[in-house]
Structure formats: C-alpha cells, structure tokens
Amino acid sequence: xxxxxxxxxxxxxxxxxxxxxxxxxxxxxxxxxxxxxxxxxxxxxxxxxxxxxxxxxxxxxxxxxxxxxxxxxxxxxxxxxxxxxxxxxxxxxxxxxxxxxxxxxxxxxxxxxxxxxxxxxxxxxxxxxxxxxxxxxxxxxxxxxxxxxxxxxxxxxxxxxxxxxxxxxxxxxxxxxxxxxxxxxxxxxxxxxxxxxxxxxxxxxxxxxxxxxxxxxxxxxxxxxxxxxxxxxxxxxxxxxxxxxxxxxxxxxxxxxxxxxxxxxxxxxxxxxxxxxxxxxxxxxxxxxxxxxxxxxxxxxxxxxxxxxxxxxxxxxxxxxxxxx
Numbered sequence: 001x002x003x004x005x006x007x008x009x010x011x012x013x014x015x016x017x018x019x020x021x022x023x024x025x026x027x028x029x030x031x032x033x034x035x036x037x038x039x040x041x042x043x044x045x046x047x048x049x050x051x052x053x054x055x056x057x058x059x060x061x062x063x064x065x066x067x068x069x070x071x072x073x074x075x076x077x078x079x080x081x082x083x084x085x086x087x088x089x090x091x092x093x094x095x096x097x098x099x100x101x102x103x104x105x106x107x108x109x110x111x112x113x114x115x116x117x118x119x120x121x122x123x124x125x126x127x128x129x130x131x132x133x134x135x136x137x138x139x140x141x142x143x144x145x146x147x148x149x150x151x152x153x154x155x156x157x158x159x160x161x162x163x164x165x166x167x168x169x170x171x172x173x174x175x176x177x178x179x180x181x182x183x184x185x186x187x188x189x190x191x192x193x194x195x196x197x198x199x200x201x202x203x204x205x206x207x208x209x210x211x212x213x214x215x216x217x218x219x220x221x222x223x224x225x226x227x228x229x230x231x232x233x234x235x236x237x238x239x240x241x242x243x244x245x246x247x248x249x250x251x252x253x254x255x256x257x258x259x260x261x262x263x264x265x266x267x268x269x270x271x272x273x274x275x276x277x278x279x280x281x282x283x284x285x286x287x288x289x290x291x292x293x294x295x296x297x298x299x300x301x302x303x304x305x306x307x308x309x310x311x312x313x314x315x316x317x318x319x320x321x322x323x324x325x
Contacts, residue, residue: 037215039246046240049089050115056139058132064088064115065108065136070099076177077145080107081133083153083184085223085254087114087244090152102148108136110158112257118248124257126267130161134172146177156184157264157271164274179278182285187272188265207255214251216242 042050055062066088078098082090088107091098098105109116110129137143151159159181165173220238227233233241245251264271275282 061117074103081151081155160271
C-alpha cells in the first residue's frame with residue numbers, strides 16, 4: 001500500500017513539474033516576442049521634424065538638432081533644452097512664435113534622447129550633456145554669440161551647469177545673455193521622484209529588465225500625471241512622445257539617464273549655487289498644477305534668490321506670445 005501511494009505521489013510530483021515546465025516553455029517565446037516589440041512608426045509630424053533637422057558628431061555619437069532663422073532685424077538667438085524623457089519635439093508647438101521673436105531658434109536632442117544616438121552601456125551625466133550643448137554651439141560657429149537659454153525639467157539642470165561654467169569662465173563656455181527655467185526640480189529637497197523613477201535609478205541589475213517591460217500604456221499613464229488638467233496630451237501626442245523614447249531603443253537607457261536625479265543631490269551646491277550667485281538675468285516659469293516640486297518652496301525662493309523672478313504661468317506658449325523672453 002505504501003509503495004502504491006508513494007508511486008502515485010511520485011507520479012503527481014512528476015506531473016506537477018512537467019506542468020510548470022510546459023508553462024515555462026510556453027512563456028519563453030511569448031516573453032521573447034514581447035521584449036522585442038518593433039519600434040512604433042514615426043507619425044507624419046514627427047517624421048517632418050526629423051527630416052528638417054541635422055546631426056553633428058560628439059565624441060563618436062550623432063546628436064540631432066534643429067536650427068532655423070526667423071525674425072529679420074533681430075540678432076537674438078534662443079537655445080532650447082528639453083526635459084526627460086522626451087526630446088526637442090517638445091518645443092514644436094511654440095517653434096513658429098519663437099521664430100517670430102528671435103533671429104535664430106536652436107534645439108537639440110540630448111545624448112540618449114529623441115533622434116540622437118543612445119549608446120549603451122554608457123554613464124549619462126548632466127556634465128556630459130552640458131558639453132554636448134557647448135559642442136553644438138561651437139559647431140554652429142556661435143561661440144561668441146550672446147545666447148538666450150530656455151530650458152525645461154532635465155534641461156534646467158543642464159542649463160545650470162552651463163551657467164556655472166559661464167560664470168566661472170570655463171574653457172569653451174557659452175556667452176549666456178539670459179536664462180529662463182521652467183518646471184524643473186532644480187532644488188533636490190523639493191523634488192520627489194515618481195515611484196517608477198526610483199525603481200529604475202536604484203534597482204541595479206533589475207533596472208535593465210524593467211526598462212524592457214515598459215510599454216505605451218504604462219508610459220502614457222505615468223507621464224500624463226505631470227500635466228495639468230487643461231493641458232493633457234492627446235493620444236496621438238502621447239504616441240509621438242513614446243515613439244521618440246523607443247527610437248533606437250531609447251527605453252533601454254532610461255535607467256542610466258535617471259541617474260541625473262542623484263546627480264542633482266550630489267552637486268546641489270554647484271548648481272543651485274550658480275543660480276543664487278549669478279548676475280545673468282534669470283526667470284522661472286512654474287506650472288501651477290505641476291505635481292513634482294513643492295510650490296511653496298519654489299515661490300519663497302523669489303525672496304531668497306536675488307534677481308530671479310518666478311512666474312506662475314499656466315501656459316508656456318502664452319508667455320512667449322505675449323511677452324517674449
């Protein structure tokens with residue numbers, strides 16, 4: 001009897017192991033297919049943006065940029081620095097108004113973003129991105145040109161590194177005429193990364209796996225939370241953002257790029273110090289519905305940061321159309 005039940009037990013265990021083996025074998029090809037989903041096609045608008053741009057080489061990597069001439073009779077140049085995790089396409093809705101205000105409008109995709117190269121493995125840093133901007137300005141022959149910087153989010157910290165280099169007369173620095181920051185967690189103590197950002201930047205060997213598992217639905221829900229109730233993107237706009245991220249497997253470098261959050265904390269004295277000590281005219285546009293920083297601390301900084309004006313504008317487009325930089 002004992003032998004009989006023992007044999008049944010062994011058989012059941014074997015069947016159990018066999019069942020899980022079948023499931024595992026079935027999941028492997030399904031997972032393989034899922035993790036190698038083809039990149040989405042560029043929309044006509046996004047494709048037009050790409051074909052109207054150019055690339056230059058920075059340390060062996062191609063950097064995408066757009067450079068257009070606008071207002072006749074003006075010598076003003078504006079350089080646009082985009083945020084995470086998107087690209088220079090963020091500026092497309094205000095490109096024409098900017099062209100009407102400035103003689104030259106320049107935007108780039110940072111290394112690892114948009115249509116620029118996305119090397120991996122690679123240690124992405126704010127310092128490197130600032131050098132990318134300096135290299136572009138040199139490439140365009142504008143080293144001695146007074147530049148107006150307009151930055152957003154991730155680009156704010158790049159702008160602060162550029163400001164630091166300018167104020168400390170570092171080799172190759174830009175000639176910054178004015179600086180306009182917008183909606184960026186430039187003060188580490190007021191910036192609270194989203195849960196997924198924390199996981200991606202601090203999970204070590206798990207992060208590369210997670211970057212492969214991010215899909216359009218997950219991306220659109222996450223990034224949608226940082227928009228105000230009256231500025232929610234359309235599904236087509238979400239797809240354009242996601243397409244830019246997925247281009248050249250950009251989703252696979254998001255964990256490396258997110259180290260900028262840790263860099264902000266580590267180099268707070270350098271970057272916030274540049275903001276508090278500069279004599280360069282600075283302005284800050286802050287979205288009243290933004291959920292990332294703490295508005296009370298940002299507003300109070302108008303008192304602390306002499307010479308810096310904080311604007312509580314709902315719409316960046318309105319700001320530029322009505323007032324200019």
